[in-house]
Amino acid sequence: xxxxxxxxxxxxxxxxxxxxxxxxxxxxxxxxxxxxxxxxxxxxxxxxxxxxxxxxxxxxxxxxxxxxxxxxxxxxxxxxxxxxxxxxxxxxxxxxxxxxxxxxxxxxxxxxxxxxxxxxxxxxxxxxxxxxxxxxxxxxxxxxxxxxxxxxxxxxxxxxxxxxxxxxxxxxxxxxxxxxxxxxxxxxxxxxxxxxxxxxxxxxxxxxxxxxxxxxxxxxxxxxxxxxxxxxxxxxxxxxxxxxxxxxxxxxxxxxxxxxxxxxxxxxxxxxxxxxxxxxxxxxxxxxxxxxxxxxxxxxxxxxxxxxxxxxxxxxxxxxxxxxxxxxxxxxxxxxxxxxxxxxxxxxxxxxxxxxxxxxxxxxxxxxxxxxxxxxxxxxxxxxxxxxxxxxxxxxxxxxxxxxxx
Amino acid sequence: xxxxxxxxxxxxxxxxxxxxxxxxxxxxxxxxxxxxxxxxxxxxxxxxxxxxxxxxxxxxxxxxxxxxxxxxxxxxxxxxxxxxxxxxxxxxxxxxxxxxxxxxxxxxxxxxxxxxxxxxxxxxxxxxxxxxxxxxxxxxxxxxxxxxxxxxxxxxxxxxxxxxxxxxxxxxxxxxxxxxxxxxxxxxxxxxxxxxxxxxxxxxxxxxxxxxxxxxxxxxxxxxxxxxxxxxxxxxxxxxxxxxxxxxxxxxxxxxxxxxxxxxxxxxxxxxxxxxxxxxxxxxxxxxxxxxxxxxxxxxxxxxxxxxxxxxxxxxxxxxxxxxxxxxxxxxxxxxxxxxxxxxxxxxxxxxxxxxxxxxxxxxxxxxxxxxxxxxxxxxxxxxxxxxxxxxxxxxxxxxxxxxxx
Numbered sequence: 001x002x003x004x005x006x007x008x009x010x011x012x013x014x015x016x017x018x019x020x021x022x023x024x025x026x027x028x029x030x031x032x033x034x035x036x037x038x039x040x041x042x043x044x045x046x047x048x049x050x051x052x053x054x055x056x057x058x059x060x061x062x063x064x065x066x067x068x069x070x071x072x073x074x075x076x077x078x079x080x081x082x083x084x085x086x087x088x089x090x091x092x093x094x095x096x097x098x099x100x101x102x103x104x105x106x107x108x109x110x111x112x113x114x115x116x117x118x119x120x121x122x123x124x125x126x127x128x129x130x131x132x133x134x135x136x137x138x139x140x141x142x143x144x145x146x147x148x149x150x151x152x153x154x155x156x157x158x159x160x161x162x163x164x165x166x167x168x169x170x171x172x173x174x175x176x177x178x179x180x181x182x183x184x185x186x187x188x189x190x191x192x193x194x195x196x197x198x199x200x201x202x203x204x205x206x207x208x209x210x211x212x213x214x215x216x217x218x219x220x221x222x223x224x225x226x227x228x229x230x231x232x233x234x235x236x237x238x239x240x241x242x243x244x245x246x247x248x249x250x251x252x253x254x255x256x257x258x259x260x261x262x263x264x265x266x267x268x269x270x271x272x273x274x275x276x277x278x279x280x281x282x283x284x285x286x287x288x289x290x291x292x293x294x295x296x297x298x299x300x301x302x303x304x305x306x307x308x309x310x311x312x313x314x315x316x317x318x319x320x321x322x323x324x325x326x327x328x329x330x331x332x333x334x335x336x337x338x339x340x341x342x343x344x345x346x347x348x349x350x351x352x353x354x355x356x357x358x359x360x361x362x363x364x365x366x367x368x369x370x371x372x373x374x375x376x377x378x379x380x381x382x383x384x385x386x387x388x389x390x391x392x393x394x395x396x397x398x399x400x401x402x403x404x405x406x
Numbered sequence: 407x408x409x410x411x412x413x414x415x416x417x418x419x420x421x422x423x424x425x426x427x428x429x430x431x432x433x434x435x436x437x438x439x440x441x442x443x444x445x446x447x448x449x450x451x452x453x454x455x456x457x458x459x460x461x462x463x464x465x466x467x468x469x470x471x472x473x474x475x476x477x478x479x480x481x482x483x484x485x486x487x488x489x490x491x492x493x494x495x496x497x498x499x500x501x502x503x504x505x506x507x508x509x510x511x512x513x514x515x516x517x518x519x520x521x522x523x524x525x526x527x528x529x530x531x532x533x534x535x536x537x538x539x540x541x542x543x544x545x546x547x548x549x550x551x552x553x554x555x556x557x558x559x560x561x562x563x564x565x566x567x568x569x570x571x572x573x574x575x576x577x578x579x580x581x582x583x584x585x586x587x588x589x590x591x592x593x594x595x596x597x598x599x600x601x602x603x604x605x606x607x608x609x610x611x612x613x614x615x616x617x618x619x620x621x622x623x624x625x626x627x628x629x630x631x632x633x634x635x636x637x638x639x640x641x642x643x644x645x646x647x648x649x650x651x652x653x654x655x656x657x658x659x660x661x662x663x664x665x666x667x668x669x670x671x672x673x674x675x676x677x678x679x680x681x682x683x684x685x686x687x688x689x690x691x692x693x694x695x696x697x698x699x700x701x702x703x704x705x706x707x708x709x710x711x712x713x714x715x716x717x718x719x720x721x722x723x724x725x726x727x728x729x730x731x732x733x734x735x736x737x738x739x740x741x742x743x744x745x746x747x748x749x750x751x752x753x754x755x756x757x758x759x760x761x762x763x764x765x766x767x768x769x770x771x772x773x774x775x776x777x778x779x780x781x782x783x784x785x786x787x788x789x790x791x792x793x794x795x796x797x798x799x800x801x802x803x804x805x806x807x808x809x810x811x812x
Contacts (some may be wrong), residue, residue, distance in 0.1 A: 026428065043488070059729060116680065118680075121527075121528070122524045122528060125531075125698060125702060126524040127694065128698055128701040129694060129697040256657060268694075269690070270522065270690040271684055271690070271691050272684070272685055272691075273685075274682070274685070276680070276683075277682075278680035279677055279678055284676040284678050285678075286678065288533065288535060289533075295531075295534040296531060299706075300705075312759065319664060366807070
C-alpha cells in the first residue's frame with residue numbers, strides 16, 4: 001500500500017507533500033532506493049487515519065486486508081488506485097456503494113485488468129455515444145505462455161507447467177492461473193464496466209487448461225486453428241459469458257497472441273472490432289497503469305460515473321449456457337460400431353454433428369478422435385459427453401470446447 | 407463543421423442549447439434526420455461569430471478553410487475537435503501557438519489518426535511516468551486492403567487498385583492513399599505527440615506501394631514475411647522516421663492486420679510493446695472518436711498540455727537515413743557474371759549482402775531476383791541500386807524496402 005498526499009497543487013487538502021509506504025516488512029531488502037523523506041510503516045492505520053493523505057494506492061495481494069483498506073479509504077474521502085482484481089471481482093457492490101456516498105472520490109483500476117494495456121481507460125472514455133456488445137480477451141499471461149508453448153513444441157500440459165514454473169511465470173500452486181480464476185476475475189470486472197451487470201466468480205464456472213492435451217493441438221491444426229484460454233461475454237437478448245479454452249483461427253487477432261501477452265478485443269455498434277495487445281503483467285507495466293490512474297484522478301477523473309460509465313442494470317437477462325459450435329474430443333478403446341453409437345447418442349440429444357476428425361491411429365487401446373458440432377448449447381454437448389462416457393469403450397469423459405465465433 | 411454550445415451544465419459560457427451545422431450545401435439530401443431545432447447554415451461566420459458557441463467540430467475536407475475555422479475558433483476561445491490530419495500535419499505550429507494563447511481551449515484530434523482506434527487519448531493519458539521510444543503503424547486502410555489482397559491473390563498493383571476503386575475504398579485519384587501522403591500526415595501527428603518533434607510532410611519523403619509487385623510477395627513468402635505500408639518512428643540517439651513498404655514477419659502483430667484495418671504499435675520503457683488494431687476509417691468510427699473527444703473536453707480535458715503532453719523539443723537530432731536490413735529486388739536480362747558484378751558493386755558501397763533469393767526463371771529476357779542486406783543505411787542501398795541500374799543488363803531501377811525490426 002502506497003499513498004500520495006496532495007496529488008496536485010490546489011487539490012482539496014493541504015499536506016506535507018511526503019509520501020508514505022505501508023508494507024508487511026519494513027526492513028525487507030529491496031532493489032530500489034526509498035527516498036529518506038518517505039515514511040515507511042507496517043501499520044495501515046498510519047495511512048488510513050492520516051487526514052493529510054488524499055490518495056491510497058492499494059497494491060496488496062489477497063482480499064481481506066485490501067478490502068478494509070479500500071473501503072476505509074473511500075469512506076475517509078481518499079482516492080483509491082488498486083491493482084487488485086480479486087478484490088474488485090468479489091466486493092464490487094460494497095465498493096460502488098461507498099463510491100456513491102463519496103462522489104468526490106476517484107477509483108482507478110487500470111492495473112487490475114490486462115496489466116499495462118490501457119483497456120479500462122479506453123472503455124471509460126472512448127465510447128460515450130456507443131454501446132459495447134462483446135468483450136473477449138486473453139486475460140492471463142501464464143496460461144497463454146503455456147498454450148503457445150504447447151502449440152509450438154507438442155509437449156504436454158504438465159511439461160509446460162514445469163517449464164512455466166521454472167521461468168517464474170507460474171506459481172508453485174498454479175490453481176489461480178491454470179484453472180482460470182485469475183482471468184475470470186478480470187472478465188467479471190470487464191462485464192461490470194461494459195454492460196452494467198455485476199456478476200460474481202460463482203456465476204461463471206471457469207474451465208481451465210489442465211485437460212488440454214497435445215492431441216488437441218494436433219486436431220486444432222487440422223482446423224487451421226489453435227487453442228487459447230479466452231474470457232468472453234456478449235449481449236444480444238441476454239448477457240452470455242464464458243471463461244474456457246476456445247478453438248481460435250490461427251490467423252485471427254486472438255490466435256496470433258503469443259507468449260505471456262494479453263489481448264482484449266471489444267465489439268461496439270460504431271466501431272466493429274477493436275483490439276489491444278500488450279503486456280498483461282510485470283512490475284513496470286503494472287506500475288505504469290497505477291501511475292497513470294493516479295495522475296488521471298489528480299486531474300479530476302473522480303466519481304462513480306467516471307469509474308463505471310455504464311450504469312448498473314438489472315434488466316438484462318443472464319444466460320450462461322453458451323451457444324456456439326463445439327469441438328468434442330473422445331478417447332476410446334477401438335471397437336466396432338463406435339461411430340454409429342456416437343451418432344445415435346448425438347441424435348438423442350438433438351445435437352447436429354458437423355464433422356469427424358481422426359489422425360492416424362497409433363494403438364487400438366487408446367484412440368482419440370474429435371467430432372465438431374453445429375451451433376448448439378453447451379449443456380447439450382455436456383449431456384452428450386456424459387452419455388458417451390457411459391459406453392463401455394469410453395476411456396475418458398469427452399472434453400469439449402467452443403469455437404470462438406468472429 | 408458542426409458546433410456544440412454548452413457541452414455541459416456549468417461550463418464557462420451560457421447558451422441557448424441549440425446545435426448549429428455549417429455545410430457546403432444546406433439542401434443536400436442526407437440519409438439521416440436533422441432535428442428541427444438545429445440551425446443549418448453554409449456560412450462559417452454564423453458559427454465563428456456566435457459567442458454562445460463553445461465548441462466547434464471541424465469535419466471539413468481540405469486544408470485552407472479548415473485552417474481558418476480552427477484558428478479562428480481557438481482565438482475566439484472555442485474548443486475544437488478536428489478529424490483533419492492534413493491540417494494538423496501542415497499547420498501544427500500555428501495551432502499550438504493559438505492554443506498557448508488560450509489555455510482554456512481544448513483540442514481533440516482522435517479521429518485524425520487511425521479512425522476509431524483510441525490511440526491519441528491513450529498516448530495522452532496512459533504514460534505520464536513513461537517514455538515512448540517507438541511508434542509504428544498501418545495508418546491507411548486503402549493500401550492495407552490492396553496489399554492484403556495482393557498477398558492473397560497474387561494479382562498486380564493495378565488490378566488491386568481497380569478492385570479497391572470499385573469497392574469504394576480508393577478514390578478516382580488514389581495519390582493520397584497509394585503514394586503514402588495520407589498515412590504520412592498521421593505519422594507526423596504521432597511524432598509530435600510521442601516525441602515532441604514537429605516535422606512537416608516534406609521532412610519524410612514517403613514511398614508508396616505503386617512499385618510493389620506480385621513477385622515481391624513471392625519473395626516475401628520465402629522469407630516467411632508479407633509486405634505492409636508502415637509509418638514508423640523511433641528515438642535512440644536521434645529521431646528516425648520512415649513511411650514506406652516494409653517486409654514484415656507473417657505471424658507478427660503487424661503482419662496479421664488484414665483488409666482495411668489500421669494498427670498502431672508503440673514501444674515504451676515500462677511496457678515494451680503495446681498495439682491497438684481496429685477500423686481506420688468509416689463514418690461511425692470517425693463519429694465515435696469525434697463524440698468522445700467532445701465529451702472529454704466537456705469534462706475538462708483542455709489546454710495544450712492535455713493535447714500534447716510531451717513538450718516540444720529541439721534537442722533531439724533528426725536522422726531520416728533509415729538504418730535497417732534491406733530487401734532489394736533487381737530486374738535483369740539474364741547474362742553471365744551478374745552476381746559477381748552485384749557483389750562487387752555492393753562491396754564498393756560498403757554494403758554487406760546477407761542472402762540471394764531466386765525463384766525459378768520463367769524467361770531469360772526478364773529475371774527478377776532479390777538480395778537482402780545486413781543492417782545498413784538506406785542511402786547506401788540506394789546508391790548501390792543506382793549503380794546497379796547503370797549496368798547494361800539492368801532493366802529497372804532496383805526496388806528496395808526495409809525489414810520491420812522487432
